[in-house]
Amino acid sequence: MRKLLILTTIFLLSTGLAQAQFNTVTFTPASFAGDEQFTFTIDVAGTPLASETDLYIWTWCNKDEGSSFPGRDGLTNTDWGNSPDIAKFTHVSGTVWSFTMTGTSMYGLTPGQLKNFQFLVKTKTGSKQTADSPKFPFAAVNYVPSVYRLFPSKSDQSDAISIYFYQGLATSINESRMVPLTFTVKGFDANGQVGSSVSLPVQMIQSGIYKVSFIPALSFEVPAGVTLTHFTYTVDGSYYDSNGNPIIVSGPENTKNFDVLH
Amino acid sequence: MKKLSFLIIFIVIAFMGCTPDNDFTVGTKQDRVKQLSGTWTLTSVTQTDLFAKNYNYNDPANPNVNLISQNISGIAPFSNIKLTLGLNGTAPGTFTIDYGSAPPVFNLTAGTWALDNNITPGKLNLINGTDTTKLVLYNLNYLSANQFGLSRIRYEGAKPVIQYDYAFQKN
The missing domain is CATH 2.60.40 (Immunoglobulin-like)
Structure with a gap:
């Protein structure tokens, strides 16, 4: 044995x-x-x-x-x-x-x-x-629909970034039934969060599709010499509970790692 | 015989009428350097995802949503940006950029500018010491109407990934 x-x-x-x-x-x-x-x-x-x-x-x-x-x-x-x-x-x-x-x-x-x-x-x-x-x-060469889409697909902290929310594709109940109001975005470097969280009001570009746009270096007031590594984004919205009272809910927190561009 | 002569003349004239117009002149030569000089205000910014453009991204379920380009003029106070291109005699000289509260999209604030071809320019470089911002001119034929554009490409390694098109109007 x-x-x-x-x-x-x-x-x-x-x-x-x-x-x-x-x-x-x-x-x-x-x-x-x-x-x-x-x-x-x-x-x-x-x-x-x-x-x-x-x-x-x-x-x-x-x-x-x-x-x-x-x-x-x-x-x-x-x-x-x-x-x-x-x-x-x-x-x-x-x-x-x-x-x-x-x-x-x-x-x-x-x-x-x-x-x-x-x-x-x-x-x-x-x-x-x-x-x-x-x-x-391999990167998809055909557009693949998803609940959240970032434009452009590559970016660093100095680029203009748009976050699209396709509510019709949402699978979570909060994302599906909320009225989207804002996106909360946070910037991070290797040591942690940089600046404060920023709340960006959404713009409805057509029924069921919402968008916010921002430039991380401006929104997070990134000090000179600091390089952000990533940012997070969360959609926030409201709906009425069963008693008719409005409540605020959020979707999941998503992360985008910045790319190295020049 | 007379009829035959008329017929031949007619045919010759008819064929001459079909001769292609080989006038390939490029119009009156413009002084592009002089036209570019002066102070310009940024009027609009368009951002293009070159990966999406390369593969012709489209969303059949939402055909009105452009997956390739979008106007981002309203994201930041881009209209604050003023670009002044000075002359050194009749050649490109110094430049200054006042960004106001807009982001420093061209990285530099002052230096010299240079063209790849002073007669028919295609590229414009902003230079400060060892730093160079490389730009491509577009809408050059609108210079006489006091408009033109500069494109800036951003790269990941050697791969172009984002294009910004900046439209300017002369003050």
């Missing part, structure tokens, strides 16, 4: 190590559509691949995403036991490696067919490998 326990432990440990996940993945640009080239950087420190001098990608897209997003292997997946040169990662430094690709070329699908992709890192012969990466999304 003791031997079995030890064997089981060894097996589990060895499997875990052999399939160890690589560390942080950083994308440049931060988001990308299927037809846009991007580079991602990984760190294989702590994995069985840490001391390897050549690393290769094994990648696929749209796993279990249905017929609108067909699954495909990357064109680099030619032979598990003998990965081609086009699958090679570029060595950045130490245990950090990068790979540059474009979804449409890699998977042979249109931008509209690409929802997400995954990869693992391996040796040329496949004798060592990491576990599968999480799913990394």
